[in-house]
Amino acid sequence: MRGLDDTDREIVRLLLADSRRPFSDIAEEVGLSAPAVSDRVDRLREMGVVRGFTLDLDRSLLRSGVPVLLEIDAEPGRATAVRDALAGADAVEHVFRTADGRVTATATVPQTEVTELLDTHVDLADVDGYEVRLVADSEWSPGLGTAEFAPECAECGNTVDEEGERTVLDGDTYYFCCGSCESRFVERYESLKEGA
Template sequence: MRGLDDTDREILRLLLADARRPFSDIAEQVDLSAPAVSDRVDRLTEMGVIRGFTVDVDRSLLRSGVPVLVEIDAEPGRAGAIRDALADAEAVEHVFRTADSRVTLTATVPQSAVPSFLDSHLDFEDVRQYDVRLVADTEWTPGLGTADFAPDCAECGNTVDEEGVRTTLDDDPYYFCCGSCEARFVEQYETLKEQA
């Protein structure tokens, strides 16, 4: 299975800087043709490295409330449920779950409405405590660094390298470290699908 090369990384850096950049412009920068860049972007999308192209809205220019940073200390085992509940909320821009059962999010909510916002999205039995701070300024600058393509095996959790296998099941890509893991996963997947 092919990983990322330096050209892939440069294409990703250029798209991170401006996702609307024309492929012809990217092609000039990476010394490829525009169709070759398009093929690489399609491959990166199929791999799951590119999940989509989004709009970065500057909420400071819109009247929609006040920006807040909310830190939630979750009851053991409940951080995932809290993250999922808040990720679907329209006011939430970013949500993070840490390994130590904390959930941190940024949101823009009407002034003095944070408690009612949280109340409408959370079961407070899942929350030990929470803290809300007004945000003075934000900057979101996702970077790529020298990242390599290294998904986890869907069956055993090991890192998938160039010798790994990619399989698509019901339009979703799955990665496996070896053919044995792929076979076990696909067999289980088909069995569960038949039972559903």
């Protein structure tokens, strides 16, 4: 299984800057043909590195409320549930869960409806407390840096390198550090699927 090279990283950087940039423009920047860029983007999508191409709205140009930062202290063991609940709300743009059980989210809501947002989407029994702050401005600037492709083995948890395997089961992609892990996982998966 091939990892990321410098050309892949440059393609991702160019797509991060403008995901609608034509492959022909990207090809000129990286010294490849447009079909070769298309093949690389397809491979990056198959690998799961590129999950999709998103739209970045400038909410300051839309009348939808005020931007707020929600900082929620979740009850022990409930941070994931709070994060998942907030992620499903239309008003919420980003949600983060920290290791200490805090959930932070950015949202745009009418001035008086922050409590309603929480009441509607979050089980308040999962919340120990929360703070709301008005956001003056924000900047989202995703970057790739010198990241290497290093998924976790679905069977044993080791890091998967170029020697690893990739398998798609029922539309989901799984990575394995070796053929043995892949075999064990697929065998168990098929057995559980048959028993369901």
